[in-house]
Amino acid sequence: MTFSYISHLDCPSCGNRYDSNQVQQLCSCGSPLLVRYKLDELKENVSRESINGRNADLWRYHELLPVNDPNNVVSLGEGMTPLLELPRLGEEYGISHLYMKDESLVPSGSFKARGAAVGISKAKELGVRAFAMPTNGNAGAAWALYAARAGIEATIVMPIDAPSITRSEVALSGAELYLVNGLISDAGKIVAQKVKDDGVYDASTLKEPYRIEGKKTMGIEIAEQLGWEMPDVILYPTGGGVGLIGIHKALLELKEIGWVTGKLPRLVAVQAENCAPIVKAWEEKKERSEFWDNSTTIAFGINVPKALGDFLVLRAIYETEGAAVAVSDEELLTEQRNAARTEGVFICPEGAAAFAAVRRLKQTGWIKVNEKVVVLNTGAGIKYPETAQVEVPVLEIGDRLSTSK
Amino acid sequence: MTFSYISHLDCPSCGNRYDSNQVQQLCSCGSPLLVRYKLDELKENVSRESINGRNADLWRYHELLPVNDPNNVVSLGEGMTPLLELPRLGEEYGISHLYMKDESLVPSGSFKARGAAVGISKAKELGVRAFAMPTNGNAGAAWALYAARAGIEATIVMPIDAPSITRSEVALSGAELYLVNGLISDAGKIVAQKVKDDGVYDASTLKEPYRIEGKKTMGIEIAEQLGWEMPDVILYPTGGGVGLIGIHKALLELKEIGWVTGKLPRLVAVQAENCAPIVKAWEEKKERSEFWDNSTTIAFGINVPKALGDFLVLRAIYETEGAAVAVSDEELLTEQRNAARTEGVFICPEGAAAFAAVRRLKQTGWIKVNEKVVVLNTGAGIKYPETAQVEVPVLEIGDRLSTSK
Numbered sequence: 033m034t035f036s037y038i039s040h041l042d043c044p045s046c047g048n049r050y051d052s053n054q055v056q057q058l059c060s061c062g063s064p065l066l067v068r069y070k071l072d073e074l075k076e077n078v079s080r081e082s083i084n085g086r087n088a089d090l091w092r093y094h095e096l097l098p099v100n101d102p103n104n105v106v107s108l109g110e111g112m113t114p115l116l117e118l119p120r121l122g123e124e125y126g127i128s129h130l131y132m133k134d135e136s137l138v139p140s141g142s143f144k145a146r147g148a149a150v151g152i153s154k155a156k157e158l159g160v161r162a163f164a165m166p167t168n169g170n171a172g173a174a175w176a177l178y179a180a181r182a183g184i185e186a187t188i189v190m191p192i193d194a195p196s197i198t199r200s201e202v203a204l205s206g207a208e209l210y211l212v213n214g215l216i217s218d219a220g221k222i223v224a225q226k227v228k229d230d231g232v233y234d235a236s237t238l239k240e241p242y243r244i245e246g247k248k249t250m251g252i253e254i255a256e257q258l259g260w261e262m263p264d265v266i267l268y269p270t271g272g273g274v275g276l277i278g279i280h281k282a283l284l285e286l287k288e289i290g291w292v293t294g295k296l297p298r299l300v301a302v303q304a305e306n307c308a309p310i311v312k313a314w315e316e317k318k319e320r321s322e323f324w325d326n327s328t329t330i331a332f333g334i335n336v337p338k339a340l341g342d343f344l345v346l347r348a349i350y351e352t353e354g355a356a357v358a359v360s361d362e363e364l365l366t367e368q369r370n371a372a373r374t375e376g377v378f379i380c381p382e383g384a385a386a387f388a389a390v391r392r393l394k395q396t397g398w399i400k401v402n403e404k405v406v407v408l409n410t411g412a413g414i415k416y417p418e419t420a421q422v423e424v425p426v427l428e429i430g431d432r433l434s435t436s437k
Numbered sequence: 438m439t440f441s442y443i444s445h446l447d448c449p450s451c452g453n454r455y456d457s458n459q460v461q462q463l464c465s466c467g468s469p470l471l472v473r474y475k476l477d478e479l480k481e482n483v484s485r486e487s488i489n490g491r492n493a494d495l496w497r498y499h500e501l502l503p504v505n506d507p508n509n510v511v512s513l514g515e516g517m518t519p520l521l522e523l524p525r526l527g528e529e530y531g532i533s534h535l536y537m538k539d540e541s542l543v544p545s546g547s548f549k550a551r552g553a554a555v556g557i558s559k560a561k562e563l564g565v566r567a568f569a570m571p572t573n574g575n576a577g578a579a580w581a582l583y584a585a586r587a588g589i590e591a592t593i594v595m596p597i598d599a600p601s602i603t604r605s606e607v608a609l610s611g612a613e614l615y616l617v618n619g620l621i622s623d624a625g626k627i628v629a630q631k632v633k634d635d636g637v638y639d640a641s642t643l644k645e646p647y648r649i650e651g652k653k654t655m656g657i658e659i660a661e662q663l664g665w666e667m668p669d670v671i672l673y674p675t676g677g678g679v680g681l682i683g684i685h686k687a688l689l690e691l692k693e694i695g696w697v698t699g700k701l702p703r704l705v706a707v708q709a710e711n712c713a714p715i716v717k718a719w720e721e722k723k724e725r726s727e728f729w730d731n732s733t734t735i736a737f738g739i740n741v742p743k744a745l746g747d748f749l750v751l752r753a754i755y756e757t758e759g760a761a762v763a764v765s766d767e768e769l770l771t772e773q774r775n776a777a778r779t780e781g782v783f784i785c786p787e788g789a790a791a792f793a794a795v796r797r798l799k800q801t802g803w804i805k806v807n808e809k810v811v812v813l814n815t816g817a818g819i820k821y822p823e824t825a826q827v828e829v830p831v832l833e834i835g836d837r838l839s840t841s842k
Binding site for chain 1: 489490493494512513514517518519521539541542543544545546569581582583584585586587592594597601602604605606608609610611614615616617618619623626627630631634635773774777778779780781782783817818819820822825826827829830831832833834835836837838839
């Protein structure tokens with residue numbers, strides 16, 4: 033039985049082909065590489081029904097993942113997160129079928145675990161012993177934890193303003209951790225130098241080709257959870273944009289093997305007003321984004337001034353007739369509170385940004401009342417205590433509530 | 438099709454029977470009530486194979502849960518958490534088959550979500566409009582979130598020292614929240630007065646009979662995930678002890694309907710050295726515990742000086758030839774770090790206490806090398822930043838790692 037139908041890597045920019053049995057980073061042209069599969073063979077041999085009885089994690093799709101030997105799978109039980117219907121929030125927005133894909137229910141409390149699980153597993157298969165990466169916090173936390181599970185050495189550099197709990201996750205995992213007085217782009221430069229100096233594997237976003245494969249499972253799961261039907265719209269908070277690229281790739285692959293049919297959902301990249309390079313490029317109908325100066329947002333995960341895969345994000349939007357939307361920190365904080373009060377979900381600020389975008393796109397008529405809309409909540413609200421500060425009355429022992437009010 | 442085989446409630450202390458179609462709290466004798474099912478009928482009509490294709494959440498066991506009408510189910514996708522094998526940690530302890538049931542992967546990041554999901558669903562079915570409860574943080578967070586999802590009003594009282602993120606979860610959900618300068622027992626007294634004054638539903642631990650049913654699904658899942666075989670030992674960090682009572686109840690029910698056979702696992706209650714009422718009672722071979730004065734531990738969830746269900750916890754231990762173990766804060770903090778470094782799991786301090794107990798029980802020979810051992814990690818480490826403080830070097834933009842070391 034074939035565990036993976038991986039064939040090779042290729043470059044979405046210049047078309048160059050690379051061997052997936054060797055460590056690869058970027059294409060010689062500077063573009064990220066994509067994993068390709070023997071989809072014809074897969075279509076012949078694997079039906080979507082055959083995965084029904086499998087474990088409820090992302091490895092249920094192992095034929096569409098890049099790891100050849102099941103013994104190299106490094107898992108903490110990630111994947112098959114709930115796709116929750118949110119009827120009351122939907123009613124408030126004026127949408128009949130509103131869903132949230134809840135990525136808070138994965139190891140480390142953020143969707144980054146998917147990329148880390150597949151990325152680390154493939155790194156293990158390729159014999160990688162040490163890597164370095166820059167991060168806005170959550171990716172570093174996930175990669176450090178999976179690295180510990182795999183016995184691989186990690187060096188992580190994150191901005192000093194990254195969510196502080198992610199420091200603990202990285203340091204406790206035994207990774208080498210550094211903070212930098214700057215942005216993720218500054219952390220990236222330090223990592224690039226380290227890679228050059230020490231020859232370690234560069235696990236920066238899209239500089240290794242396999243995290244996309246982990247993230248794409250969000251798209252496969254959404255399709256499976258909707259009974260192998262695609263929704264009309266998927267909204268995704270976009271920093272590096274790997275999730276959006278991955279979901280797009282997944283749905284194209286599913287179409288090719290016949291597990292889904294019909295029109296792809298319109299993909300929406302959601303950014304913060306003060307860090308919106310993709311939105312600006314989309315509004316100007318450009319193929320690539322420009323570096324966004326002095327970027328800032330409370331939704332720290334999407335504070336990415338320039339993404340290496342920007343052209344792939346924009347391509348996904350254009351090809352699906354999607355959109356790109358920027359929302360303010362105020363809007364997303366309001367949406368975070370509203371979601372908790374209305375549906376009992378404590379979402380992360382990045383996820384809240386995507387909800388704010390739904391509200392706006394419904395108001396402008398871009399989303400229609402009967403469309404099936406899926407919002408990615410990319411992480412747990414509990415990782416961001418600073419976005420949810422509250423004032424609470426303090427009682428003394430023996431106080432009485434009815435009178436103390 | 439029968440959704441639930443619930444029959445009635447009865448008192449494990451005096452044997453009194455109660456109608457499960459009415460709101461019930463404690464037995465008139467002061468004991469918690471337990472839910473009983475028509476297990477003969479269930480055995481006749483439902484096979485364990487019939488649940489194979491169901492959703493990966495705790496409602497897959499709906500026949501063994503108390504909610505009659507599926508429309509009353511209030512869910513955020515809880516349950517079917519990973520049962521992870523931990524080979525390297527097992528090797529360190531000298532145990533061949535060490536597993537962790539990872540309850541960090543549930544809504545709100547703690548196993549309290551199970552009790553809240555079933556407790557709130559049944560409250561909704563019974564027409565409850567408002568409730569009050571004391572909490573050490575996580576239970577209040579879970580109940581407040583599920584209450585928001587159900588549209589039920591919640592009043593929550595927690596110690597001022599409870600994990601601060603749980604304040605945000607409760608307050609954002611729209612619940613009425615109070616802190617008290619004291620312990621959960623002091624919060625309990627304030628809630629009791631509120632219940633008396635305002636006639637709201639008392640959702641205090643074991644004063645409502647249904648959270649046990651939610652928690653018991655941990656036991657059912659462990660059995661199912663091990664191929665309907667029971668492990669030899671299950672260790673559980675014990676505050677109120679509902680999970681241990683629930684797991685014991687679940688396994689007895691599974692035996693009665695024939696889904697598992699053989700000897701029940703030895704159940705181990707793990708407490709903190711400075712809050713160990715159950716351990717003391719067990720060492721003295723008593724049926725009930727005494728109030729533990731000046732209790733304190735960094736594993737806040739198990740800082741419960743006297744549990745209402747103490748006699749049920751002790752009964753579960755005695756009947757399964759289990760044990761009760763107290764560990765120090767220092768031991769559990771060491772174990773928390775060790776688990777992250779060795780297996781990439783960032784566990785909560787309560788879960789870490791249970792791992793410390795495994796280490797000790799293996800050293801004393803109480804656990805044997807070839808036994809199948811399951812440790813409950815009851816929540817996500819990310820909810821307890823104060824237990825995982827780290828010192829991290831700070832770089833300036835353009836710094837070089839290799840030289841800055």
